Amino acid sequence: MDRDVLVIDDSVDRQVYERGLSPGYSYTLAETADEIASSFARSDIVVYDHGRAGIAFQELKETVQNTDASHYVIVVTGAEPTPELLPLPCDDYLRKPVDGATVGQAVDRAMALPNGDLREAMSLTRKVHALDSAQSGSELEQSRAVHDARRRLRELARPEVLCEIERIDADVLSAHLDLIRGATDERQAPRADGGKTGGTRLENEDISPWKFREAVESAGHAVVFTDRDGVIEYVNPAFEELTGYAASDVIGHTPRVLKSGEHDDAFYESLWDTIGAGDVWRGELVNERPDGERYVIEQTIAPLPRGGKPRGYVAINTDITEKRRREEKIEALHEATRDLLSADSPSAVAAEVGAAIESILEFRINVIRVLRDGELQPVHVNDKAEELLAERPTYDVGEGFPGKVFEEQRARIYTDIRDHDGGTALEPVVSWLYVPISDYGIISVGQTNPDAFDETDLNLVQIIASNAEIALQRLQKERELQRENERLEQFASTVSHDLRNPLQVAKGTLSQLDECPPGIDRMRQAHERMEEVIEGVLTLTRQGNRVEDPAPVDLSAVARACWTHVSSCETELVVEADSIIVSGDDTRLKHLFENLFRNAVTHGQASTVRVGALDNGFYVADDGVGIPPEDRDGIFDNGYTTSEDGTGLGLTIVEEIAHAHNWAVSVTESETGGARFEFVAANQYRDE
Numbered sequence: 001m002d003r004d005v006l007v008i009d010d011s012v013d014r015q016v017y018e019r020g021l022s023p024g025y026s027y028t029l030a031e032t033a034d035e036i037a038s039s040f041a042r043s044d045i046v047v048y049d050h051g052r053a054g055i056a057f058q059e060l061k062e063t064v065q066n067t068d069a070s071h072y073v074i075v076v077t078g079a080e081p082t083p084e085l086l087p088l089p090c091d092d093y094l095r096k097p098v099d100g101a102t103v104g105q106a107v108d109r110a111m112a113l114p115n116g117d118l119r120e121a122m123s124l125t126r127k128v129h130a131l132d133s134a135q136s137g138s139e140l141e142q143s144r145a146v147h148d149a150r151r152r153l154r155e156l157a158r159p160e161v162l163c164e165i166e167r168i169d170a171d172v173l174s175a176h177l178d179l180i181r182g183a184t185d186e187r188q189a190p191r192a193d194g195g196k197t198g199g200t201r202l203e204n205e206d207i208s209p210w211k212f213r214e215a216v217e218s219a220g221h222a223v224v225f226t227d228r229d230g231v232i233e234y235v236n237p238a239f240e241e242l243t244g245y246a247a248s249d250v251i252g253h254t255p256r257v258l259k260s261g262e263h264d265d266a267f268y269e270s271l272w273d274t275i276g277a278g279d280v281w282r283g284e285l286v287n288e289r290p291d292g293e294r295y296v297i298e299q300t301i302a303p304l305p306r307g308g309k310p311r312g313y314v315a316i317n318t319d320i321t322e323k324r325r326r327e328e329k330i331e332a333l334h335e336a337t338r339d340l341l342s343a344d345s346p347s348a349v350a351a352e353v354g355a356a357i358e359s360i361l362e363f364r365i366n367v368i369r370v371l372r373d374g375e376l377q378p379v380h381v382n383d384k385a386e387e388l389l390a391e392r393p394t395y396d397v398g399e400g401f402p403g404k405v406f407e408e409q410r411a412r413i414y415t416d417i418r419d420h421d422g423g424t425a426l427e428p429v430v431s432w433l434y435v436p437i438s439d440y441g442i443i444s445v446g447q448t449n450p451d452a453f454d455e456t457d458l459n460l461v462q463i464i465a466s467n468a469e470i471a472l473q474r475l476q477k478e479r480e481l482q483r484e485n486e487r488l489e490q491f492a493s494t495v496s497h498d499l500r501n502p503l504q505v506a507k508g509t510l511s512q513l514d515e516c517p518p519g520i521d522r523m524r525q526a527h528e529r530m531e532e533v534i535e536g537v538l539t540l541t542r543q544g545n546r547v548e549d550p551a552p553v554d555l556s557a558v559a560r561a562c563w564t565h566v567s568s569c570e571t572e573l574v575v576e577a578d579s580i581i582v583s584g585d586d587t588r589l590k591h592l593f594e595n596l597f598r599n600a601v602t603h604g605q606a607s608t609v610r611v612g613a614l615d616n617g618f619y620v621a622d623d624g625v626g627i628p629p630e631d632r633d634g635i636f637d638n639g640y641t642t643s644e645d646g647t648g649l650g651l652t653i654v655e656e657i658a659h660a661h662n663w664a665v666s667v668t669e670s671e672t673g674g675a676r677f678e679f680v681a682a683n684q685y686r687d688e
Contacts, residue, residue, distance in 0.1 A: 045107050046073045072110035074103075080134045081127075083143040091123040093130040118164050121156040122172055124149055125165075129175040154180050154238060155220030162218075180218045222297075222317035228310055230254045230272075242297070242319050244289035255315075260294050262286035271301070275313055278303050284320070295321040326456060332360045333463050340471040346370045349471045350380035350441070356464055357445060358382055361457070365429055365446040367392050369402060370472075376402055376442060385446070388429055405434040406442045411458055416450040433458060435465045440472040547585045547660050555580040555589065555618055559611045562593040571601050576612035584661050592657045595650040596620045596677060606674055617663065617680040623672035632667050 073090035075081075081093055091110040094102055113119040128149050157180060165173040216223050222239035226232050231254055235247050243250075243258060250257055263285065274281040281301045288294050297317040303310035336356040343349040350368035357366045365388065368380040378392040385392070395403040400422070405412050414432040417423035426432070431452035433445040443465055447453065556575045563573040582589075593611075597620075600606040604624025611620050627635055636655040654677070658665040663681040670676035 045110055047076060047103065047107070074106045074110060076103075081130045083131060083145040086127055086131070086145040086149050090127070091119070092126055095130075113168075117156055117158075117161055121153065121161050121176065122165060122169070124153055124156070125172050125176045125179065128153065128179050132179060150179060151220070154218060157218040157220060177218055222319075224255070224315040224317070225304075225312060226255070226315070227312045230313070233312070239317070242295070242317065243287070244291065244293075258287040260286050260288035262294070275301050275303055275310065278305065278310060295319060296324045297321075326460070329360055329460055330463060332356075333460065333467065336360065336464075337467040337470070340467050341474060343471060343475075346372075346440070346472060346475060347379045349468055349475070352471075353443060353464055353468050354380040354382050357443070357461065361445075361460055361464075363445045363447065363457075365389075365448075367402075367444040367446075368441065369395070369406075369444070370441040371397075371406075371439065376406060379441075385429075388448070389426065401432065402434055402442045402444055406436050409436050409438075411435040411462060413453050413458060415453075433461060435461045437465045437472065438469045440469060443468075546662075547588070550583040550585060550661070553582050553584045553586050553589055555582055555611070558586065558589050559593050559620075562590055563597060563609075566594055566597045566601060571606060572608045573597075574608060574610045576610060580611075580613045580618055582618070582661075588657045588660065592654050593620070595654050599650050600624055600675070604675055608672075610670075614678065614680065617678060619676055619678045621670035621672075621676035622674040623670065624674040626669055626674045627667055635667060636665070 073088060074092045074094060075088070075090050076094045076096060076098055091113075092106040094106055113122065128146065131146060153176060157176065162173060162176070165176060217236050219236065220238055222242045223234075223236040224232060224239060225234040231252060232250050235250060240246055245257070271281050271283070280303075281299075283299060285297050285299050286294055287297060296319075298320045299315055299317050301313055301315045304312045304314060333356060336352065339352045339356075340349055343352055347370070350370060353368050354366050357363050364382070364384040366380075366382050367378055367385050369376040370379045371377075374397065376395045376397065378394065381392050393400075395406075397403055398407040401414070401417070401420075412434050414420065414423070414434075416430050417426055417432050418430055423430075426446070428448050429446035430450050431447040433453045435443045435445075435458070437443060443461060445453075445457075445461060556577055556579050559573070559575055597609060600609045600620075600622035604622050604626070606622035606624035609620065609622045612618065636651050655665055658679055661681065663679045666678050666680075668676050668678065
């Protein structure tokens with residue numbers, strides 16, 4: 001399969017790439033910044049000339065980080081490598097002048113390795129080694145990026161990774177180990193025997209292979225060897241960095257010097273029982289540094305057997321302090337959701353979001369905007385943001401940094417917003433993190449120092465945004481429901497006021513007549529029908545509300561009681577179970593059965609109506625004329641009726657009552673050809 005290579009270079013000889021790339025590659029040359037975006041997404045490899053003008057490094061870095069695809073970047077530089085290139089996820093540095101073969105080899109190397117720790121270890125080694133060769137040690141030691149890169153190299157120096165590097169490129173392995181040793185020279189405190197931590201190894205045949213010894217001293221995990229009594233014989237440099245103790249401070253002592261008091265005696269007794277029996281112990285420990293600061297480790301302790309009994313132990317410690325803090329923050333954020341869900345307005349939701357960001361994530365600068373009338377209006381600006389920034393403006397969608405992120409619906413981190421047009425207006429706040437709250441608004445979080453946010457911070461703020469979205473959705477639905485209820489109540493009040501009064505006058509006048517000829521009898525029937533319509537409308541407006549306080553109801557008894565009000569001498573009710581118990585509202589269920597029975601007797605012309613239980617619900621069936629299949633989807637619609645004198649409200653009321661109980665209602669054909677209404681709700685019913 002062809003692989004596409006994007007070359008960002010305005011001065012390179014095209015023949016360099018034509019001669020250097022194998023036939024399986026094709027390349028595109030981008031000479032201007034505008035050409036990057038269109039070509040970047042379809043490229044597998046990016047060759048970037050760091051020495052060229054017109055395309056800033058920061059621009060390329062953000063392009064790489066924001067793309068969804070997996071791009072391998074090779075940097076071609078005519079100048080000395082600088083630490084600013086370290087955060088760029090690239091695989092190689094090539095120094096000009098470069099020939100085709102060099103470029104081709106670098107591209108092949110980038111494509112040959114899978115993503116993961118091995119790839120990261122090799123590419124990071126090449127980058128730091130290039131810097132180490134080009135600049136003085138003092139310059140590098142002042143760089144935070146270099147310090148972080150070397151620390152990451154130590155974390156990657158696990159035995160399985162080092163062995164793979166050796167298999168692929170022994171020179172890279174040598175550079176990797178040299179860089180780690182160089183990074184720890186200044187911390188190598190004298191030991192009790194006069195040696196240094198970095199140059200002292202256990203002289204024991206069991207751990208003599210050089211790969212293992214190098215891995216132990218270079219690993220990012222703290223390693224401790226003890227004798228069978230738990231007295232420390234050796235610690236690696238990572239232990240010193242993690243604990244704050246020099247090797248000379250702990251060798252000859254037991255790990256008790258690290259105890260924080262967090263764990264009781266029973267905890268340590270269980271640990272020793274496990275390893276003393278020759279088993280591996282795994283668990284978490286809270287330890288304490290010399291200055292009193294606590295940290296959390298994930299520890300594995302394994303016996304070192306000799307003659308079937310432990311001759312000592314090795315402990316591997318991984319610092320998970322930040323992981324635990326992150327988990328605690330995530331838990332606190334989810335707990336804060338309760339406050340969000342209790343907020344009674346979008347402004348109150350925004351205030352809770354801002355408070356959570358400030359108290360839980362400890363970001364002191366935040367602004368929460370909510371979309372109102374097509375604009376992103378600031379409804380919460382915390383105290384620090386008010387102190388440092390001018391009055392926060394309202395943005396149109398697509399306007400300014402918040403408006404653009406909201407329009408794109410994609411979170412973004414600006415490591416230094418001054419590098420972007422309009423960014424200087426936000427000083428002294430220079431780092432910004434923007435996260436949209438779906439279509440409802442946007443969260444803006446700032447810091448006064450550059451490069452203040454990482455992916456973890458982004459993920460935590462996105463958790464808050466998701467919880468805020470849920471809260472705002474709830475408010476929106478509640479307001480829509482409130483408006484609908486108000487509309488129905490207004491409608492019901494109008495019906496009651498405008499129809500009941502004249503109806504009562506007409507009925508009163510009619511009652512004064514001594515004779516009742518057929519015309520007057522029809523008038524009385526019309527009045528009764530009007531009363532029925534009014535009652536149906538009033539019932540309908542009140543049945544949609546959710547049943548908030550359900551109680552056990554015997555449907556068999558309710559059905560029999562309702563039958564006495566609507567039955568005729570030609571129709572029979574059959575209740576097939578002595579007791580059908582549901583959790584619901586007794587009054588509303590009476591309305592449900594009365595309307596179903598009336599529908600079966602009056603409109604369905606049924607001679608028998610049956611009520612029975614289902615596995616997870618109940619049914620009401622009749623042997624009447626039934627409902628044609630083509631009409632079944634619309635029978636619950638307001639106004640549906642097959643009779644000239646029908647109100648079209650009965651089955652609508654049935655559906656509303658079912659939904660208020662969180663039941664699904666459907667209609668099908670009964671065994672006798674009539675209509676069968678089924679009500680289903682999981683785990684709500686039982687036959688007794």
